[in-house]
């Protein structure tokens with residue numbers, strides 16, 4: 001099932017998307033996760049505006065989780081998951097614009113599988129970790145690479161507003177371990193890999209993170225990017241496509257302020 005968040009008039013709601021139909025749901029992600037929601041009105045897709053499919057309290061990201069990407073960065077593979085955070089003010093949805101910050105000279109795409117948590121998740125083992133997942137979405141861990149490299153750590157370079165596009169949907173019926181992931185820039189393939197090549201699996205990541213911080217419904221884990229990272233320019237269109245989920249498409253713009 002494909003879960004989205006949408007706006008109609010001044011109301012925002014979760015919904016199920018079935019081809020050209022949108023079925024409005026009562027309640028939030030917890031009710032969707034528990035199957036205790038009710039279906040309300042049905043609309044045609046063209047009648048609603050789609051939003052980012054959820055608004056996390058935090059985005060927990062994993063660095064260098066594909067060995068070929070660790071190699072291209074001239075850095076070793078971490079023996080344990082390497083974690084950092086992005087604030088939720090980075091979140092934008094499919095079709096929204098990535099704002100190129102005036103203080104950066106190099107802004108990169110990083111196509112990634114996003115894991116959306118469905119239930120409060122604290123100190124879980126790997127065996128039950130996937131039981132806490134609502135579903136999966138496409139994610140772009142946009143990075144001001146020059147700032148990431150010049151600072152002692154990654155917060156500033158990873159945290160500009162609009163630097164975490166997610167969407168277009170949360171797919172709830174998917175196994176995360178063998179999905180093709182492709183990133184295109186202006187239609188040209190730049191990253192092409194498979195989640196099977198992750199160093200640390202999704203269940204390992206959930207368990208590892210949950211030993212440190214409680215994951216809440218709607219929280220997102222960005223599971224790392226494969227090889228092929230590169231720069232974007234204003235006017236570029238970037239797409240992250242993951243098998244079974246869909247295509248997340250965003251354009252890069254310069255905002256004069």
Ligand code: MG
Nearest residue numbers: 110141224225
């Ligand atoms: Mg990343």
